[in-house]
Amino acid sequence: MKKIIFVSTNNTCRSFIAESVLRKYLKDAHRRDIQVESKGLVVLFPEPVHTKAADLVRKSGIEIVDFKASQLTQEDVETSDLILTMNDKQKEKVLEDYHGYKEVATINEYANHEGAVIDPYGMDDEDYEHCFVQITQLIHKIWNHKLGGNEMIGIGCDHGGYALKQAVIKHLEEKGHAVKDYGCYSEESCDYPVYAKAVAEGILKDEVKQGILICGTGIGISITANKIKGIRAALCADTFSARATREHNNANILALGARVTGEGLALDIVDTFLETKFSNDERHIRRINMIED
Numbered sequence: 001m002k003k004i005i006f007v008s009t010n011n012t013c014r015s016f017i018a019e020s021v022l023r024k025y026l027k028d029a030h031r032r033d034i035q036v037e038s039k040g041l042v043v044l045f046p047e048p049v050h051t052k053a054a055d056l057v058r059k060s061g062i063e064i065v066d067f068k069a070s071q072l073t074q075e076d077v078e079t080s081d082l083i084l085t086m087n088d089k090q091k092e093k094v095l096e097d098y099h100g101y102k103e104v105a106t107i108n109e110y111a112n113h114e115g116a117v118i119d120p121y122g123m124d125d126e127d128y129e130h131c132f133v134q135i136t137q138l139i140h141k142i143w144n145h146k147l148g149g150n151e152m153i154g155i156g157c158d159h160g161g162y163a164l165k166q167a168v169i170k171h172l173e174e175k176g177h178a179v180k181d182y183g184c185y186s187e188e189s190c191d192y193p194v195y196a197k198a199v200a201e202g203i204l205k206d207e208v209k210q211g212i213l214i215c216g217t218g219i220g221i222s223i224t225a226n227k228i229k230g231i232r233a234a235l236c237a238d239t240f241s242a243r244a245t246r247e248h249n250n251a252n253i254l255a256l257g258a259r260v261t262g263e264g265l266a267l268d269i270v271d272t273f274l275e276t277k278f279s280n281d282e283r284h285i286r287r288i289n290m291i292e293d
Contacts, residue, residue: 002081002082003035003036003079003080003081003082004022004034004036004037004080004081004082004083004084005037005072005077005080005082005083006085006086007039007041007072007084007085007086007094008041008086009040009042009119010040010042010069010121011039011040011043011071012040012047012048012053012069013049013050013120013121013128014053014119014120014131014135015038015039016049016050016054016057016069017053017056017131018084018139019036019037020057020062020065021060021062022139022143023036023063024062024063027063028180028181029179030179037076039070039073040070040071040072041072041093041094043069043070043071046069047068047069048067048068048069049064049069050121052125053132056132057132060132074099074100077094077098077100077101078100078101081102081103082102082104082105082110083104083105084105084106084110085104085106085107086107087106087116087117088106091105091106107135107138107142111138111141111142111146112145113141117134117135118131119131144206148178152177152178152179152180152207152208152209153208153209153211153212154179154202154203154211155168155169155172155180155181155211155214156181156182156198156212156213156214156221157184157192157213157214157215157221157258158184158190158191158195158215158221159184159186159187159188159189159190160192160215160259161192161213161214161215161258162184162185162187163258164214164256164258164263165181165212165258167263167266167267168266168267168270171267171270172270175271177274180202180207182199183198192220193220193221193224195213195221196213196221196225197224197228199211199213199253200228200231200233200253203230203252203253204230210252210273211225211233211253211254212253212256212270213233213254214255214256214258215255215257216257216258216259218235218237218255218257218258218260218261221255222234222253222255225253229292230292231252231253232249232250232252232253232288233252233253233254233255234251234253234254234255235257236254236255236256236269237257237260237261237265237269239268239269239272242254242269242270242273243272243273243276246273246276246278247279248281248284249284249287249288250288254269254270
């Protein structure tokens with residue numbers, strides 16, 4: 001398991017925000033291979049998180065764990081795989097005062113982004129909001145480009161596809177894939193366009209690499225997804241079509257019909273779709289460009 005520690009001066013604001021945001025990504029992706037914590041360089045007693053930082057985290061829909069500031073220890077450093085500080089001065093202090101670390105960087109440096117996260121302590125609400133936005137954007141970059149977030153598979157369904165969706169998620173996670181579930185979350189009647197749009201937008205926002213959509217027939221949910229520019233959703237009921245649509249169309253969403261295709265075949269189709277690469281053939285690139293135009 002990889003252990004990441006975010007470090008700030010007092011561990012009551014910036015490092016807490018970074019830990020909370022990354023925890024949300026990990027939870028949504030059902031990732032259990034990364035442990036995340038936050039620590040401070042000067043923590044005299046276990047203070048609670050700053051109220052403004054806590055409010056911003058709550059407003060963004062992130063669950064707050066029972067949190068108290070804690071001091072970075074030598075044992076923390078030795079058992080971590082990555083330490084991310086908020087600025088260069090904090091990084092230098094970690095390098096000077098501790099030993100046995102594997103990797104230490106500022107959060108900006110690790111995200112390949114210039115600058116440093118502002119310290120909002122004692123400043124206005126706008127400064128706290130700016131700080132929160134900075135950290136959120138940096139974590140997004142780190143998630144996608146350093147932690148394999150953009151290799152995630154997005155999945156969505158309506159009530160008719162719920163049971164098969166659960167089976168597909170279990171199958172993918174057992175094979176080591178990270179999965180982001182966009183809903184629905186029960187067999188209660190709902191509208192498939194909502195979930196088709198959510199998965200499609202997840203691909204366009206670089207939250208996930210590819211998508212899987214499931215409704216009763218796979219027809220309505222694939223029609224909806226294909227209304228969104230940049231999406232190529234392919235409804236497949238056999239492995240030959242799944243392979244061909246990846247090789248020829250570079251399809252980025254697989255659609256399945258839960259009332260048409262049995263679970264065993266559906267899982268084979270999913271594997272074929274995800275394991276097949278686009279051919280990069282000039283003919284197919286030209287045709288895909290024509291679709292986009």
